[in-house]
Amino acid sequence: VGILMGFTNWCYSLEDCFKSLHEIALYVEEDRKFRGKLEREKEEEKEALVLEKGHIPEIVFRDVTFRYEGAKEPVIKHLSLTMKPGENLALVGLNGAGKTTFIKLLCGFYDPTEGEILVDGVNRSRYTKESWIRCFSGVFQETGLFPLTLRENLMPEGKEDSRRVKECLELADLKEKLEKLPEGLDTLFGAGVLEGAADFSGGEVQKLMLARALYKQAPFLVLDEPTAALDPLAESELYEKYYRLSKEKTTVFISHRLASTRFCDRILLLENGKVTESGTHRELMEKQGSYAAMYRLQSKYYQQAEAGLEGDMEL
Ligand code: ADP
Numbered sequence: 001v002g003i004l005m006g007f008t009n010w011c012y013s014l015e016d017c018f019k020s021l022h023e024i025a026l027y028v029e030e031d032r033k034f035r036g037k038l039e040r041e042k043e044e045e046k047e048a049l050v051l052e053k054g055h056i057p058e059i060v061f062r063d064v065t066f067r068y069e070g071a072k073e074p075v076i077k078h079l080s081l082t083m084k085p086g087e088n089l090a091l092v093g094l095n096g097a098g099k100t101t102f103i104k105l106l107c108g109f110y111d112p113t114e115g116e117i118l119v120d121g122v123n124r125s126r127y128t129k130e131s132w133i134r135c136f137s138g139v140f141q142e143t144g145l146f147p148l149t150l151r152e153n154l155m156p157e158g159k160e161d162s163r164r165v166k167e168c169l170e171l172a173d174l175k176e177k178l179e180k181l182p183e184g185l186d187t188l189f190g191a192g193v194l195e196g197a198a199d200f201s202g203g204e205v206q207k208l209m210l211a212r213a214l215y216k217q218a219p220f221l222v223l224d225e226p227t228a229a230l231d232p233l234a235e236s237e238l239y240e241k242y243y244r245l246s247k248e249k250t251t252v253f254i255s256h257r258l259a260s261t262r263f264c265d266r267i268l269l270l271e272n273g274k275v276t277e278s279g280t281h282r283e284l285m286e287k288q289g290s291y292a293a294m295y296r297l298q299s300k301y302y303q304q305a306e307a308g309l310e311g312d313m314e315l
Contacts, residue, residue, distance in 0.1 A: 034109065041128050049119065049127040051135065056085035056219040056250055057120040059106070064115035066105055074113065075101045077273040083250055085219075088243060090253045090261030092291070093270035099254045100141070102270065103224050106252065108132040137213040138222035145208060147190025147197065150178075154185075154212045165215055171245055172211040177204060206238060214245055221251045236260045258295045267291065 051057065059082070066076040075098045083089060091099045104110050105117070108129045117124045124132060145153045154165055165185065169178055181187045181198055188197040189208075200208065206226065213221060223242060239253060239260040253261045261267060262281035269277040269284070269291045277284055277291050284291040 038129055041130070046128045047126055048131040049135070050131070051219065054248075056248075057135075058085055059083040059250070060118040060121075061105075062116050062118060064105065064112040064117065066101060066110060067113045068101075075273050076105065076112075078115070079273070079275060081268070081275065083252075086248065086250055088246075088251045088253070088263075088265045090255070090264035090267045091270055092255065092258055092261060092267060092294075095256065097270040098273040099270055100224055101273075103138075103140075103222055103252065103254065106220075107136050107138065107222065135218055136220045136222055137216040137218040138224065139209045139213055139226040140222075140224045141226060145189050145205060145212075147188070147193040149186050149188055150208070151185040153189055153208065154215055165211075168211040168214040171214060172207040172241075174204070174207050174211060203234060210238070210242065210245075213242075219249055221246045221249045222254075223252070224254045225256065232257050232259065239263075258291070258298055262295075 061079050061081040064076060064079045065074045067074040079102070091102060093099055101110075105112060108124065111125065119127070119132075151160070151165075154168070155161075162185075166175075166178075169175060177200075178184060188194045189200065190197045191199045209226065221242070223239070235255065235257060236259055239255065240263060242253070243251070243263055251264075253264060255261050265280070266278060267281060267284055268275045269289075271290065277287065277289050279287065285295065286292075
C-alpha cells in the first residue's frame with residue numbers, strides 16, 4: 001500500500017510539473033507574439049509618440065470592444081471613457097469583470113477588436129507600441145524585481161540620476177533601510193537566487209517597486225492589484241501613498257478591496273466588461289447601487305476578520 005501511495009503521489013507531482021510547463025509555454029508564446037508585433041511595427045514605419053516634458057495626453061476609449069484570440073465572447077463590450085490629464089481613476093469589480101484586460105488595452109499590450117483609442121484626439125494605432133508603452137509606469141500583479149543590484153532594478157535603462165533615485169527611495173520610506181545596507185544601491189536583490197543578496201520583506205519589496213515607478217517619470221501610472229500579499233490596512237496606506245506622490249500623473253488604480261481606492265477622483269465599477277457605475281466614492285455610496293452593496297459587504301467582512309480595522313473601513 002505504501003509503495004502504491006508513493007507511486008500515486010509521484011504521478012501527481014509529475015502531472016503538476018507538466019501543468020506548470022504548459023503554463024510557462026503559454027507565457028513564452030504570448031511574449032513571442034508580442035515581440036513579433038513590435039518587429040512588424042518597425043517595418044510598417046509607424047510614428048514614435050514624443051511628448052513634451054510635463055505634458056499628459058488625454059485618452060479617449062471610443063466604443064471599444066475587445067475579444068481574446070479564439071474566445072467567443074468579448075471581455076470588454078462597447079466601452080466609452082475619457083481619461084482627463086492628471087485624473088485619478090479607480091477600476092473596481094468582481095474577478096473576471098475585465099479590469100486587467102482594460103489595463104492591457106490601455107497600456108497597448110493589446111489593440112481593440114472594435115472601436116478606437118484616441119491619444120489627444122489621434123488614433124493610437126498611428127504610434128509605435130514601444131513609444132506608447134514608455135509613457136506608462138506600472139506595478140502589476142505579477143511584477144517583481146530582478147536578481148540584480150538595486151541600482152539596476154530601479155534604473156533599468158542605465159541613465160543614472162543618483163540624486164533622484166535617492167529622493168524616490170526616501171519618498172518610498174526606504175531611506176533607513178538603504179542606510180543599513182553596507183553596499184547601498186549596489187546591494188544585490190534576490191535572496192535565495194544570488195549569493196550575498198540582501199533580504200527584503202514583502203512590504204519592502206512593494207516599496208522598492210513604488211520607488212521604481214516614481215523614478216520613471218512617465219505621465220501614466222497604473223497599479224493593478226500589486227498588493228495582494230498585504231493586509232487591507234497596509235494596502236490602503238500604500239495606495240494612498242501612490243496617490244499623494246503621483247499628483248502630476250494620470251493614474252489608474254485597481255483593487256478588489258474597495259476601501260483602498262475610495263480616495264480616487266472617479267471610481268468605475270466594471271461588470272461583465274461594461275462600466276455600470278461611475279462617480280466619486282460618496283456619489284456611488286449615495287446611489288445605493290452595486291458599488292455601495294459591495295463596499296458594505298466588504299467592510300463588514302474586514303471588520304469581523306480584523307477587529308482593529310473597524311474605524312478605517314467606516315465611511
Ligand atoms: P479581472 O482583472 O477583472 O479579474 P480579467 O481582465 O483578468 O478580469 O479577465 C476577464 C476575462 O477574460 C476572464 O473571463 C478571463 O478568463 C479572460 N481572459 C483573461 N486573459 C485572457 C487571455 N489571455 N486569453 C483568453 N481569455 C482571457
